[in-house]
Amino acid sequence: MKCKKLIFAAILLACSCVLWPQTSWSQSANDFVVEDIRVEGLQRVALGAALTYLPVQRGDTLNQFRVSQLIRSLYSSTHFERVEIFRDGNVLVVKVSERPTISNIVFEGNDDIKDEQLQESLDNSNIRIGEPLDRTVITSIENGLKDFFYSIGKYNADVTAIVTPLPRNRVDVKLLFEEGDAAKIRQINIVGNQIFEDEELFKQMELKFNTPWWDFLSETRYQQQTLSGDMETIESYYKDRGYLQFAIESTQVSMSPEKDGIYVTMNVKEGEIYEVSDVELAGDLLGFEDFISTILPIRTGQIYNQATVTYTEEFISNYLGRFGYAYPTVTTIPDINEEEKTVKLTLSVDPGKRIYVRRIAFKGNTITSDDVLRQNVVQMEGSWLANQSLETSKAQLSRLTYMEEVEFETIRLPNEDDKVDVEFTVKEQPAGSFNAGIGYGDATKLSLQAGIQQDNFLGTGKRVGVSLNTVSYQRSAQITYLDPYFTIDGISLGGSIGYSEFDGASFNVIDFNTKRWSVGGNLGYPINEVNRISFGLTYSNVELQRDNTRYVQTARFYDQFLNPNDPDAAIEYDSFLASVSWTRNTLNRGLFPTAGSTQRASFSVTTPNSDVNYFKFVADTKWYFPLTRNQRWSVLARLRLGYGNGYGDKNGVEQILPFTDNFTAGGADTLRGFENNTVGPRGVVRQSSVIATTPNGVPIFQNPENDQIALSQRSLGGNAMALGGLELIVPTPFVDEEFDNSVRTSIFTDVGNVWDTEFNYDLYRTLNLVSSSDELLDYSDWKLYRASAGVSVQWISPMGPMVFSFSRALKERPGDDARFFTFNIGSTF
Structure with missing residues (x-):
């Protein structure tokens, strides 16, 4: 965003009207010593605030380079829409046109995006009521919203920002949406599957096509994010059943000429079933090797299952988390034997440092005192961070009848790689x-x-x-x-x-x-x-x-x-x-x-x-x-x-x-x-x-x-x-x-x-x-x-x-x- 503002400032600088009356001074033909500074055109911005953005003071020598700096500084303040520099003798004259203030923001025609979500997006771009309007951001917002509609299959959607001037340098901003109808999925083709029939794979997908009239809950409109999730689901479906080498080699998405129909083709390579030949533990397991080996979810002789492998990694991480090792790294390294169709799994464990809790804080409780919430927290300050204690604390807080939602976050401290703060965020409800x-x-x-x-x-x-x-x-x-x-x-x-x-x-x-x-x-x-x-x-x-x-x-x-x-x-x-x-x-x-x-x-x-x-x-x-x-x-x-x-x-x-x-x-x-x-x-x-x-x-x-x-x-x-x-x-x-x-x-x-x-x-x-x-x-x-x-x-x-x-x-x-x-x-x- 800063880069865009600098580019925009440079363009305005080139277009600005810089007038230098013909005069002569001792330094050079274009240099002069500033005896006074006059700023014209201010309405909302105070003179003192405007002068703070000027990198020139009385007695300074002004040249073409310093003028460029001056204009760039004024534009970077985000208060001005146009800047002009004049010389009146040895007086520096700065004429500005302030950016208009946003008086109101209106959304019209939006069905798929709520007003609250739109306003949050505008807030991130500093477009809010009472703030100066940066017109350069409007175009990027229009394009970003269009990209969103395209991602959910509405290829005929259009977003137009209408800025209406009002008295006293104010404007109304209206975002006009023409969403149109979402493109329906006309057909999904899966090419290369022999083990599982198309119907079996279609059942695993969220996207549907050719659904009966009574199945109105099915998702038949195209959404790029949903398609990505379906591809991951199909990959997991195969790998959870032993097809370790399964891969979706390519995906083609085509559109009908009217932009109302989508055709999806996935090319898959199934491979063969692999069996787990051996499971080994490597790294530092803090002396728990024997216990973890005994209760590992994955075993030798089983058909390879990706879900079980993931669960095993999470199990080891959670177990070490009980003893304060909150950020362990568990990586599964497969050693594939193509001839025997087996795989040896090596679980590499790096427990990291033991993490201690410096402070426990609460946020969001406007009625309930911190002492009441702390009574339900079993994680103690000064002790090591235990994930089980945090989950138990969350559960006990959630069971309070005057709590609607409870979440927690561990915040790592700068320059302290073994300490964290724990922050519980609660949402109260009628008690x-x-x-x-x-x-x-x-x-x-x-x-x-x-x-x-x-x-x-x-x-x-x-x-x-x-x-x-x-x-x-x-x-x-x-x-x-x-x-x-x-x-x-x-x-x-x-x-x-x-x-x-x-x-x-x-x-x-x-x-x-x-x-x-x-x-x-x-x-x-x-x-x-x-x-x-x-x-x-x-x-x-x-x-x-x-x-x-x-x-x-x-x-x-x-x-x-x-x-x-x-x-x-x-x-x-x-x-x-x-x-x-x-x-x-x-x-x-x-x-x-x-x-x-x-x-x-x-x-x-x-x-x-x-x-x-x-x-x-x-x-x-x-x-x-x-x-x-x-x-x-x-x-x-x-x-x-x-x-x-x-x-x-x-x-x-x-x-x-x-x-x-x-x-x-x-x-x-x-x-x-x-x-x-x-x-x-x-x-x-x-x-x-x-x-x-x-x-x-x-x-x-x-x-x-x-x-x-x-x-x-x-x-x-x-x-x-x-x-x-x-x-x-x-x-x-x-x-x-x-x-x-x-x-x-x-x-x-x-x-x-x-x-x-x-x-x-x-x-x-x-x-x-x-x-x-x-x-x-x-x-x-x-x-x-x-x-x-x-x-x-x-x-x-x-x-x-x-x-x-x-x-x-x-x-x-x-x-x-x-x-x-x-x-x-x-x-x-």
Whole structure:
């Protein structure tokens, strides 16, 4: 670029008007001593700034050579479009015409190149709003953009730069694009192949031709870069199958006269299959020769495989990188035996110097403090550089829910061949969720909700949550807190306090009311980078009103606290719930992962001194399997199991799991396609008719065999749960790849059930139902599963995660509430 500017300055110098009035001075016929300097034509550039570019001062002798220097210096400042030099007596007069200032830049007609990419290209050429316009660069930009269009097969494309003058020496710059249609590949010919048929090789190529109408995803337009990649793919295809001497000898690309069709011909030489006769290690392996030799991926007697050779080189490099040798050189030297069709491979290893980390820095974190990020970095300053530690650090940072992207770079220090700086570049994303709303429904009446959870409170990495909820059937408030970096060893400390009131009658489900206070704390201990164990203890006080409807499932729980003197009195019980949980996390990201897995198992049990004695076990696992290299296509498999029950007895009644702690299913986090918490056992009411009354007023009931039963409209939940599903994660239509970490689309199928292992179906199956539209099911049967399928779109919005699900129930049971469309805000992913 500098060379171009000098050439342009020389041309302008030759064209400049240099006027020298006829006069005489003692030095020579053309020399004179400058008594004063006058600069004319300045508008935007200050006089003082212009004088700094003049290599002449008062008292200097000016000659033709110094004039050339003066003009060259002014043009090199990039401020001036024209320069003229005059002499007025012994006064040097410099007349300039400043370059116009760019007022606006407009792109029109560009489809294949985004405005942001174009502006970045212009920035590299110093073409930006507010800067002076260098007209000499415009032509090179036009030609460069035309070359780009030619490389993607648009040979009729044209780019025109229009510069429109404006008042006050300003200009508008418009880049007008006429892209035209891309040339289609009419035919691809492969000449010289005998081992593999054309169709087999065409399958390996990204470029296609003669595709059926329905295969609209195939790439049929010619792109030079894609063709180069296909040639490398075909070469790898052969060499991975032993054809060591394979080569593409020539490639011809021809165009139709209309420039809309491309014909590609590749001439190949296949050669023969080679076998590995021997593998040797050479160079300095730092004493690891025996170990590396034992686990080398490539072995003697195998068919030559180029991919295995490359992997072997990377394996040795990565292994040495664990011990601080971050820049080893591993070269495979083949010794080919043409007669026996074998090859001896010598792996030459130069480990280089052991590299140490001088400093670790972070870039891109505007909210999260460096100390929080440093807590997740296992690579230490002052120690040797270990690639495994860097990758582990990147993985741990990526799993933070408030990190969208994490990358790292090792920067070699000048004059320090054994030291580097490590710089982590992070991109943050919304670190919490907010939910608020107002609504009205037949069952809920007026409802108000408000809640906020911040996973990165004030950039400290601490999780703080506050939620308030009030509907006709429930009012609740909860505060949660978690400090994942309570100690430098990674021990976490958390706690919560909450209060809720629930009115079952208002919800038209079960006639009971509860008031619950709870407070608890937990400690977490890291086992290693991916495993963690936590311990917790929660105290709860529950006041539960009597169930006047007498559901058979809830009556059994109430009977534990039966007061013969006041059978309808409310009950109150305290409990201390101790818990232990184990988590394992190898996901590549905290939100919207595409690879890795996560497992969690927890066991909780009330202490023997509690008023209710029960236990619960929950296990949850998710596995992500990427289907493509860029991981835009992945498969998610998930499974969740749960079981709870009571232990011991109270007042001679065997204890069971309180129905207020039952498992429920239905909704975005469990079974999409069903209304929230509606899947599972229904409440069963057994009704007996009075056929007579004794003289003392004691009712006489009919034979129990003639009793009737009624079912609740909503599920009571159960003490056992099994939920699972499969999801195909696909690129979101009409959304650019750069937004994959904030928008996700998946095609899913969910299956599962909630059941009650304590329900005795034989006691009720022969009884008549009060409503002929109801149907009694065996609520203890785990095989009464539900299933659904559909499409889900998830978005990390500024208010928190949003989930839109369109689903259809594939398997439902009587009484289920199936929903085609569901929407959630602030849900947990």
